[in-house]
Amino acid sequence: DGGITQSPKYLFRKEGQNVTLSCEQNLNHDAMYWYRQDPGQGLRLIYYSQIVNDFQKGDIAEGYSVSREKKESFPLTVTSAQKNPTAFYLCASSIQLSLGELFFGEGSRLTVL
Amino acid sequence: QKEVEQDPGPLSVPEGAIVSLNCTYSNSAFQYFMWYRQYSRKGPELLMYTYSSGNKEDGRFTAQVDKSSKYISLFIRDSQPSDSATYLCAMSVGKAGTALIFGKGTTLSVSS
Numbered sequence: 001d002g003g004i005t006q007s008p009k010y011l012f013r014k015e016g017q018n019v020t021l022s023c024e025q026n027l028n029h030d031a032m033y034w035y036r037q038d039p040g041q042g043l044r045l046i047y048y049s050q051i052v053n054d055f056q057k058g059d060i061a062e063g064y065s066v067s068r069e070k071k072e073s074f075p076l077t078v079t080s081a082q083k084n085p086t087a088f089y090l091c092a093s094s095i096q097l098s099l100g101e102l103f104f105g106e107g108s109r110l111t112v113l
Numbered sequence: 114q115k116e117v118e119q120d121p122g123p124l125s126v127p128e129g130a131i132v133s134l135n136c137t138y139s140n141s142a143f144q145y146f147m148w149y150r151q152y153s154r155k156g157p158e159l160l161m162y163t164y165s166s167g168n169k170e171d172g173r174f175t176a177q178v179d180k181s182s183k184y185i186s187l188f189i190r191d192s193q194p195s196d197s198a199t200y201l202c203a204m205s206v207g208k209a210g211t212a213l214i215f216g217k218g219t220t221l222s223v224s225s
Contacts, residue, residue, distance in 0.1 A: 041217065042217030045212055102159070102213055106155060106156050107155065109154070
């Protein structure tokens with residue numbers, strides 16, 4: 001089945017540690033996105049990518065980094081510079097940027113201890 | 114003024130009720146309007162997708178877009194406990210280089 005796979009589903013980290021969240025899609029979509037979701041805040045865009053080896057900052061990119069070396073993969077690194085990293089992280093993809101339906105993964109819940 | 118405003122609720126209704134969920138927006142360039150449903154601890158899934166103004170119906174769900182008022186609605190008829198979820202509106206101008214703008218979501222609870 002086609003879709004988006006995020007891993008891990010739950011992750012705990014200590015303060016000061018970097019952590020990488022995986023996102024893989026087999027939908028052959030060009031565009032991929034990372035969103036952060038906090039209670040009462042809705043979805044906030046962290047980074048997005050229109051094509052391999054290209055990505056753009058979203059509204060809340062500080063403390064995060066991404067790479068897009070392969071079309072199907074868009075990993076997100078939450079660095080120690082992110083002041084409040086505990087959140088639910090969602091990866092999504094679409095055929096092209098801003099066109100068509102956004103398909104979401106199941107999400108990764110990161111908790112900083 | 115935020116680009117997209119959505120009442121977060123929570124909204125509680127009895128089974129069988131008609132539910133109305135709404136969003137207002139400020140950017141008149143928005144052309145594509147979507148409603149996503151998100152169950153607890155899951156990713157959102159697309160429920161309805163409309164272009165420009167008008168109504169679209171799919172089973173118990175009806176999406177309405179009123180571009181003159183910058184207002185969109187999602188109606189759920191004969192609501193079921195399985196409809197209990199967070200509903201997110203989303204919209205875009207449909208041009209390359211722009212991303213989807215989401216509302217904050219409305220949490221709905223349907224009791225049996």
